[in-house]
Amino acid sequence: MTIGEVVFRRAKWDDLLAIVRLLADDELGSQREQYEEPLPETYYAAFEQIDCDSNHELIVAERDGKVIGTLHLMFLPSLSFQGGSRAQVESVRIDDSLRGKGIGSKLMKWTIEKAKSRGAHVLQLTTHGSRANAHRFYERLGFKGTHLGMKLSLN
Amino acid sequence: MTIGEVVFRRAKWDDLLAIVRLLADDELGSQREQYEEPLPETYYAAFEQIDCDSNHELIVAERDGKVIGTLHLMFLPSLSFQGGSRAQVESVRIDDSLRGKGIGSKLMKWTIEKAKSRGAHVLQLTTHGSRANAHRFYERLGFKGTHLGMKLSLN
Numbered sequence: 001m002t003i004g005e006v007v008f009r010r011a012k013w014d015d016l017l018a019i020v021r022l023l024a025d026d027e028l029g030s031q032r033e034q035y036e037e038p039l040p041e042t043y044y045a046a047f048e049q050i051d052c053d054s055n056h057e058l059i060v061a062e063r064d065g066k067v068i069g070t071l072h073l074m075f076l077p078s079l080s081f082q083g084g085s086r087a088q089v090e091s092v093r094i095d096d097s098l099r100g101k102g103i104g105s106k107l108m109k110w111t112i113e114k115a116k117s118r119g120a121h122v123l124q125l126t127t128h129g130s131r132a133n134a135h136r137f138y139e140r141l142g143f144k145g146t147h148l149g150m151k152l153s154l155n
Numbered sequence: 156m157t158i159g160e161v162v163f164r165r166a167k168w169d170d171l172l173a174i175v176r177l178l179a180d181d182e183l184g185s186q187r188e189q190y191e192e193p194l195p196e197t198y199y200a201a202f203e204q205i206d207c208d209s210n211h212e213l214i215v216a217e218r219d220g221k222v223i224g225t226l227h228l229m230f231l232p233s234l235s236f237q238g239g240s241r242a243q244v245e246s247v248r249i250d251d252s253l254r255g256k257g258i259g260s261k262l263m264k265w266t267i268e269k270a271k272s273r274g275a276h277v278l279q280l281t282t283h284g285s286r287a288n289a290h291r292f293y294e295r296l297g298f299k300g301t302h303l304g305m306k307l308s309l310n
Contacts, residue, residue: 016234023235032236046238055208056232076229077211079171080178080246081187083201087309091235116309123309126281126302138305147281147304150293154242154271154278 006103008110011058011070016047018067019060022093028128029093057114061094061107068095069107075118087115087123108141161258163265166213166225171202173222174215177248183283184248212269216249216262223250224262230273242270242278263296 011019020043024033034040050056050072061069071092078086089111094104115123126149127134135145166174175198179188189195205211205227216224226247233241244266249259270278281304282289290300 019234029235034237040237042238043234044238046232046234046240049232050234053210053232058234072233074231076245077201077204077208078227078245079174079198079201079205079213080184082189082195083197083199085201086245090231090233090241112307112309121308121310123307124281124304126279126304129301129303135303135305138307141307143305143307145303145305146284147306148284148290148300149279149281149302149304150290150298150300151302152267152278152293152296152298153276154267155276 006061006063006068006106008059008061008107011047011051011060013044013047013051015060015067016043019058019070022067022070022095023091025093025096059107059111061103068098069093069103071107071111073111073114075115075120081121084121085119087118087120089123089125092125104137105141108138112141161216161218161223161261163214163216163262166202166206166215168199168202168206170215170222171198174213174225177222177225177250178246180248180251214262214266216258223253224248224258226262226266228266228269230270230275236276239276240274242273242275244278244280247280259292260296263293267296 017037017039020033020035020039023029024035050058055075057073059071059073060067072090074088076086076088078084112123127138139145172192172194175188175190175194178184179190205213210230212228214226214228215222227245229243231241231243233239267278282293294300
């Protein structure tokens with residue numbers, strides 16, 4: 001394959017099963033997702049919320065009609081930075097069998113341009129402290145790991 | 156003062172000058188905010204976006220009619236965690252002269268309850284790696300610093 005064959009676009013309802021498969025397909029994800037057909041209704045409800053909100057864009061990477069990557073791009077209105085808009089990405093995944101081919105890098109560069117074109121002054125994300133490969137991946141794209149990402153489970 | 160005198164509520168248009176004063180009043184904030192009267196129009200435009208969006212709540216802490224603290228609470232629809240909603244806080248500030256009195260802790264506990272009552276499964280935030288006091292503050296509230304927060308400036 002060449003990277004050129006991969007298309008990035010907004011996710012559709014029909015993509016949802018493939019997206020959840022990607023989310024479930026790693027050590028952390030397998031513990032918290034429920035990948036089965038039909039999917040639990042909660043995934044569809046969340047998709048609808050995301051799809052209806054112009055500040056959210058669920059993105060897929062597609063090759064030969066198959067979803068092979070995904071990320072969730074969001075725009076956060078904010079007072080800080082003189083009322084500047086922040087862009088944030090969550091849930092970045094590339095199909096396990098296709099890693100190391102530059103698809104993730106191309107997807108992120110495409111996302112960076114999208115965030116710029118909507119006027120965001122920063123693109124932010126967090127990655128688990130244990131994902132050293134991911135840190136290097138984002139550093140190569142120009143990200144700086146200046147912050148500590150803290151989470152409180154509410155369950 | 157006793158902490159009991161402090162009220163937490165949603166921010167109003169009239170609070171904006173006081174909120175920007177708090178955002179500008181530290182080493183990082185002073186470099187990026189423009190605290191002046193009247194405020195730059197961009198702050199008002201951002202406030203309007205936040206105020207119109209039911210997934211965003213700009214909060215202030217008020218004592219004796221004066222705004223002495225602020226934070227921006229947001230709810231992020233998400234596919235991950237089986238379509239679970241994430242809560243996130245940004246731009247947390249307590250008036251410099253009133254720190255160490257437990258106001259920030261009370262504000263965060265109030266925010267945690269608010270996030271739970273809206274069904275969020277996690278409350279997440281990032282703090283600059285240099286803010287060791289902030290890390291300890293959030294750890295005392297139960298947050299775990301499991302993630303690296305990465306940012307890419309788009310300017």
